[in-house]
Amino acid sequence: MNNSSGLGLRERKRARTSEVIHVAAAELALERGLDAATIEAISDRAGVSTRTFFNYFPTKEDAVLGIDEVAVSAELDKVRGCDGDLFLALFDLITALFEATGGGIKSDLKRDVIRKYPHLMTRQMVRVAELEDRLSAIVAGWLAKDARFAEQTEAEHLEAARIILGVSLATVRITMKKWASDPDPATGPPASAAPRETYERAIATLGTVMEKLR
Amino acid sequence: MNNSSGLGLRERKRARTSEVIHVAAAELALERGLDAATIEAISDRAGVSTRTFFNYFPTKEDAVLGIDEVAVSAELDKVRGCDGDLFLALFDLITALFEATGGGIKSDLKRDVIRKYPHLMTRQMVRVAELEDRLSAIVAGWLAKDARFAEQTEAEHLEAARIILGVSLATVRITMKKWASDPDPATGPPASAAPRETYERAIATLGTVMEKLR
DNA sequence: TTGCATTATTGCGTGCAACGCAAAAAATCA
DNA sequence: TGATTTTTTGCGTTGCACGCAATAATGCAA
Numbered sequence: 001m002n003n004s005s006g007l008g009l010r011e012r013k014r015a016r017t018s019e020v021i022h023v024a025a026a027e028l029a030l031e032r033g034l035d036a037a038t039i040e041a042i043s044d045r046a047g048v049s050t051r052t053f054f055n056y057f058p059t060k061e062d063a064v065l066g067i068d069e070v071a072v073s074a075e076l077d078k079v080r081g082c083d084g085d086l087f088l089a090l091f092d093l094i095t096a097l098f099e100a101t102g103g104g105i106k107s108d109l110k111r112d113v114i115r116k117y118p119h120l121m122t123r124q125m126v127r128v129a130e131l132e133d134r135l136s137a138i139v140a141g142w143l144a145k146d147a148r149f150a151e152q153t154e155a156e157h158l159e160a161a162r163i164i165l166g167v168s169l170a171t172v173r174i175t176m177k178k179w180a181s182d183p184d185p186a187t188g189p190p191a192s193a194a195p196r197e198t199y200e201r202a203i204a205t206l207g208t209v210m211e212k213l214r
Numbered sequence: 215m216n217n218s219s220g221l222g223l224r225e226r227k228r229a230r231t232s233e234v235i236h237v238a239a240a241e242l243a244l245e246r247g248l249d250a251a252t253i254e255a256i257s258d259r260a261g262v263s264t265r266t267f268f269n270y271f272p273t274k275e276d277a278v279l280g281i282d283e284v285a286v287s288a289e290l291d292k293v294r295g296c297d298g299d300l301f302l303a304l305f306d307l308i309t310a311l312f313e314a315t316g317g318g319i320k321s322d323l324k325r326d327v328i329r330k331y332p333h334l335m336t337r338q339m340v341r342v343a344e345l346e347d348r349l350s351a352i353v354a355g356w357l358a359k360d361a362r363f364a365e366q367t368e369a370e371h372l373e374a375a376r377i378i379l380g381v382s383l384a385t386v387r388i389t390m391k392k393w394a395s396d397p398d399p400a401t402g403p404p405a406s407a408a409p410r411e412t413y414e415r416a417i418a419t420l421g422t423v424m425e426k427l428r
Numbered sequence: 429t430t431g432c433a434t435t436a437t438t439g440c441g442t443g444c445a446a447c448g449c450a451a452a453a454a455a456t457c458a
Numbered sequence: 459t460g461a462t463t464t465t466t467t468g469c470g471t472t473g474c475a476c477g478c479a480a481t482a483a484t485g486c487a488a
Contacts, residue, residue, distance in 0.1 A: 010456080012454070013455090013465095014465090039444075039445070049335065049466065050445095050467095052467070054445090054470090060444095060445075085427075087427065122343065148426045160423055163423065164420075167381050167385075167420065170383060170384040171380060173380065174377065207424045208376060210425075212362040213299075213301065224436085252473065259453075262438090263437065268475065274474075351431070
């Protein structure tokens with residue numbers, strides 16, 4: 001480790017290659033369509049062999065979305081508290097997982113490609129849902145430190161955490177789908193603010209619905 | 215239409231073939247594993263060509279689960295009211311979609327195969343989620359006839375319906391996952407009662423959580 | 429019952445995804 | 459520099475998904 005970033009050359013190069021492949025995949029999907037963006041074409045543009053492609057991404061869709069398993073896992077390992085609203089904290093965590101990879105142009109690309117192929121959002125959600133165990137453990141940790149859940153057992157915390165997580169994921173999915181189907185916001189305001197508010201209102205709606213339906 | 219079932223011979227034969235393929239797929243998956251249950255092997259056992267396989271199911275997993283698009287659509291077209299608890303009515307609707315196809319041995323097969331390969335449950339949920347628009351329209355209809363939502367606009371009904379649907383799907387998924395990971399219930403009591411109660415308790419938990427977290 | 433129209437089945441061929449394996453290339457370290 | 463470890467790559471294999479056109483089965487009408 002003789003450099004400034006704390007990462008060896010190998011790791012940096014690996015991250016860079018991952019990004020190159022992702023960008024190639026996403027751009028190709030935007031330019032010529034998802035079907036035409038074949039793995040061979042993506043690999044060509046990225047300047048790697050098709051075999052190397054699979055050393056970085058298990059599926060084409062993962063490459064288009066730029067899902068970097070290592071980065072996602074690292075993001076999960078960050079210790080997070082929950083100071084304010086639990087649902088909002090969870091929203092931030094989930095969206096952080098979406099964008100885990102370091103960023104750069106990627107966010108915009110990802111947004112465009114999901115806009116064009118909304119089913120990728122579902123894919124993305126499924127991927128996050130696969131982290132269910134780790135995520136619900138985090139939420140359970142939050143509950144354990146929350147005075148309002150002090151009287152509950154650890155098992156009950158986990159139970160509640162799973163439900164909260166599932167509900168949040170569903171709500172994020174709805175939120176993002178709406179966001180993706182919206183007409184372009186004219187590149188005006190910070191595009192990332194809107195979904196968070198939409199999500200917040202959706203949770204509020206859920207609150208009143210639960211109240212009325214019991 | 216000169217028979218008792220109201221279906222022509224063609225339709226009956228089609229339904230039968232669909233079932234034969236599904237059973238072959240599920241049994242093979244149970245006997246030799248999901249990977250070994252190749253489309254060629256399934257088709258062989260079902261006595262059809264591999265090409266015919268794709269005339270009935272778009273993917274191998276759909277065949278294993280026995281997802282009959284026609285039957286699902288028919289199930290959706292049944293008019294359903296919501297007399298009692300809305301969440302429970304939604305649970306019944308969703309699980310009815312799961313089992314849509316007419317049944318027979320299928321339910322047991324399906325249960326076993328999902329037990330063995332839980333990720334198929336996620337697949338199943340994704341399939342149902344693809345019906346989001348039609349399902350949320352149904353729920354919105356229920357809300358429209360509900361006195362407690364009388365003051366809301368149609369758009370608000372649809373908005374709330376989407377959220378309710380998403381939450382229910384998530385909860386069903388959690389419920390079914392738990393059910394699938396449970397040890398065999400010794401073939402004792404009606405196995406279908408348990409998930410419904412588990413779901414009911416989960417919704418109740420969500421209610422108290424929402425109360426505490428606002 | 430027979431002939432016609434419709435629909436289903438099948439074989440063939442294509443393209444692509446995914447991955448195992450071992451050789452070659454590159455990066456790290458001593 | 460030379461040895462070690464990791465990465466990249468080429469090659470080959472298997473299986474999924476489907477288009478197309480020929481063939482077979484079925485339903486319908488005369």
